[in-house]
Amino acid sequence: MLIILDKVNYVYSEGSGFEMKALNDISLTINKGEFIGLIGHTGSGKSTLTQHLNGLLRATSGKIYYDGQDIYDKDFNMKSLRSKVGLVFQYPEHQLFETDVFTDVCFGPKNLGLDKKETELRAFEALEMVGFPKELFYNSPFELSGGQKRRAAIAGVLAMKPEVLILDEPTAGLDPKGRDEILDRIKKLHDDTGMTVILVSHSMEDVAKYVGRLIVLNHGSIMYDDEPRKVFAHYKELEKIGLAAPQLTYILNDLNKAGFDVDTGAITMDEAAQAVLKSLGR
Amino acid sequence: MGIVKSEDLTFEYIIRDDDDNVENVKTAVDHVSLDIEAGQFIAILGHNGSGKSTFAKHINALLTPTEGTIWVDGIDTKDGDRLWDIRQTAGMVFQNPDNQIIGTIVEEDVGFGPENLGVPTPEIWERVDASLEAVGMTEYRHHSPNKLSGGQKQRVAIAGILAMKPKCIVLDEPTAMLDPNGRKEVIATITKLNKEENVTVILITHYMDEVIGADKVFVMDEGKVVLEGMPKEVFSKVELLNTLRLDVPQTTELAYRLEKAGVPIRRGILTIDELTTELKKLRAGL
Numbered sequence: 001m002l003i004i005l006d007k008v009n010y011v012y013s014e015g016s017g018f019e020m021k022a023l024n025d026i027s028l029t030i031n032k033g034e035f036i037g038l039i040g041h042t043g044s045g046k047s048t049l050t051q052h053l054n055g056l057l058r059a060t061s062g063k064i065y066y067d068g069q070d071i072y073d074k075d076f077n078m079k080s081l082r083s084k085v086g087l088v089f090q091y092p093e094h095q096l097f098e099t100d101v102f103t104d105v106c107f108g109p110k111n112l113g114l115d116k117k118e119t120e121l122r123a124f125e126a127l128e129m130v131g132f133p134k135e136l137f138y139n140s141p142f143e144l145s146g147g148q149k150r151r152a153a154i155a156g157v158l159a160m161k162p163e164v165l166i167l168d169e170p171t172a173g174l175d176p177k178g179r180d181e182i183l184d185r186i187k188k189l190h191d192d193t194g195m196t197v198i199l200v201s202h203s204m205e206d207v208a209k210y211v212g213r214l215i216v217l218n219h220g221s222i223m224y225d226d227e228p229r230k231v232f233a234h235y236k237e238l239e240k241i242g243l244a245a246p247q248l249t250y251i252l253n254d255l256n257k258a259g260f261d262v263d264t265g266a267i268t269m270d271e272a273a274q275a276v277l278k279s280l281g282r
Numbered sequence: 283m284g285i286v287k288s289e290d291l292t293f294e295y296i297i298r299d300d301d302d303n304v305e306n307v308k309t310a311v312d313h314v315s316l317d318i319e320a321g322q323f324i325a326i327l328g329h330n331g332s333g334k335s336t337f338a339k340h341i342n343a344l345l346t347p348t349e350g351t352i353w354v355d356g357i358d359t360k361d362g363d364r365l366w367d368i369r370q371t372a373g374m375v376f377q378n379p380d381n382q383i384i385g386t387i388v389e390e391d392v393g394f395g396p397e398n399l400g401v402p403t404p405e406i407w408e409r410v411d412a413s414l415e416a417v418g419m420t421e422y423r424h425h426s427p428n429k430l431s432g433g434q435k436q437r438v439a440i441a442g443i444l445a446m447k448p449k450c451i452v453l454d455e456p457t458a459m460l461d462p463n464g465r466k467e468v469i470a471t472i473t474k475l476n477k478e479e480n481v482t483v484i485l486i487t488h489y490m491d492e493v494i495g496a497d498k499v500f501v502m503d504e505g506k507v508v509l510e511g512m513p514k515e516v517f518s519k520v521e522l523l524n525t526l527r528l529d530v531p532q533t534t535e536l537a538y539r540l541e542k543a544g545v546p547i548r549r550g551i552l553t554i555d556e557l558t559t560e561l562k563k564l565r566a567g568l
Binding site for chain 1: 378455528
């Protein structure tokens, strides 16, 4: 078990008139090598939760353990936690600031105190991992397309060689092909290196396609924590909390009601096509 | 002439090197001619960098053409004296609400537009009430925008435009940051404005399923309009859309997969109802 959260609570503006409970008794275990999806309506506590995992926010009460160590212990090295748990914020390209992409990606490892050679090697590897074109390494971030900027920004976090990679809506604003390209890269990274990945997303289709475990947050509490197909079986409950299932779930349930014998638990395009073909006797 | 009409609209920007010499000229919009009828719901699709946002910025004169002309409600946007008429006619909502919100309280922010237009105070409040109601943000009217989530901020930004009662609203990826419910609400809101108030809607999006109710879809690539038609016509062209870095709604994609596997199903199916009806017909052997 890599990360354990034990009854974590977080209260914003505690003691003021605007006091608000953002996390409510969250207990959670994250294992090494998992690919987890985190969904919830805006304001459900997703970002607050992810910011606890690398110590950016401190729980009002409760404990968090990383690799068996209590991260609130006074001897715990919080700085090293921040390099082990890499957090890619929404629209990370807004944080690109160096004059060229390569220097920007070097910023993280350089700050870890690595020498020039190791820093540059890591930046190179990270840019490779996200499929960033070599001929653009020394271009200004401002000359890049949306998808390329996003990749450069993700590479900046990967260059720190995190054990856990948390991505907060990494595909927002990208065209459909750009979305697939980024998520395929992350999936490959997960499969090849065993990196633990947490994907925060508003796209039910994306989490259905990529993750092995899906956590649903509602008003700061965990509502579901299961395989995606089992979570999406509760699509009516998900709608009540501002979410939905992938469009395919609705199609298959509709067909089922119309008397077609289809597996309504199919959540990816391949599975759904198979399910419908089977029901048609093909 | 429609509410928005462009003729050979071309926009070029110049890239300069460190010594201010012209290094390159890029054509972001390349001879686009189109005519949008008042009251229509128009969608513009295209990959990142295809020129759709640059085109959209011409509709409320944030940019003016390098070549060609665009008229908004009959006004040539190069007519500097009419700038405020143009901007009141065509309101613009952007992807990132943080760049559009200025008020310290939600209702103040929404009232900013009509106040600037010199609308009498009682009417400002009427407009603020109606606009906040339309985007489902009434209960947050006394909140600070800073304390809202991204999705809530976006709905406030839309309310701010609505309060100016524009004839045309241009929305540049308004749902990119929203959760499924937020997206549904925004799309339902702009659909209602279009149907009931006859506001012309021009929606730029990367979500194909938001487009199925549109009257017309334009697809852009390399600054040009490469495809236009009704949603079912445009989404029949699955392979072409894929080469343009786009996709189709999941329902359309599923029907397409079935067709590929030999199921004799018609092209351009957009809704779940259409798909179910079509498959029922097949089962009955019709």
